Amino acid sequence: MAEPGEDYWLYGALRKAAGTGAHLLSLGFPIGMAVVSKPGSSLFSWHPFLMALAFSFIMTQALLLFSPETSLIMSYSRKIKVRAHWLLQGLASTCAILGLAIISFNKYLNDKPHFTSWHGLVGLVTVLYICMQSIGGVSLLYPKLMNWSLSKLKLYHATSGLVGYLLGCTSLLLGMCSTWFTETVTGITWYLAVCCPVLLALVIMNQISNAYLKKKRMQP
């Protein structure tokens, strides 16, 4: 029978491997999307690239930097990590708003109706949601204004941030079900591409619930 210490070692090693995999996927996905969409080749080409960059790379990094196992700035103080989180989330929101503006303008130029697909609708909700989440994040600076304790605000921010991230992954998945993508990327490559946001969502879900929500649940 395995000693408890051995179990923890294996658990830790698995979490480290999952975290490392998430770093690689978060970068590999937008690179793959750039290869497929060739940003700059048309106005549309910027949409999938900017969205993949915003949600898969920047937003994932903004969350992974809090990972106790695989944060790229592990040795830095909590204050620096929070600042980097803000900066990256701001950058991700900017890329997402730009990606939304580009696809909307492209549809306007081509006289196509707006927000008619599930991807378009969920995508619009996602961008609006992350804008509200960013505004909500500012309230963490002024908890007294909200009349809530800082720990309660942090719990709400982490929970609703996770919802926003999952919405982003869902929008990426629905985007990969679009006619444009399914005609361009086929077979096993399509399945591999679809696995990226699914695996990222699992790692981030695990990180937030383990490191934050579970701890809060256990408090009386």
Ligand code: HEM
């Ligand atoms: C989280 C990431 C994404 C968000 C929030 C998002 C958002 C949107 C929105 C709101 C629209 C509709 C615009 C309008 O009707 O005026 C749209 C359209 C479109 N997007 Fe995305 N998108 C994302 C990622 C992607 C990805 C990764 C792809 C390609 C793989 C993609 C492909 C398309 C296509 C082909 C359209 C036009 C057809 C349609 O409206 O469904 N999107 N997107």
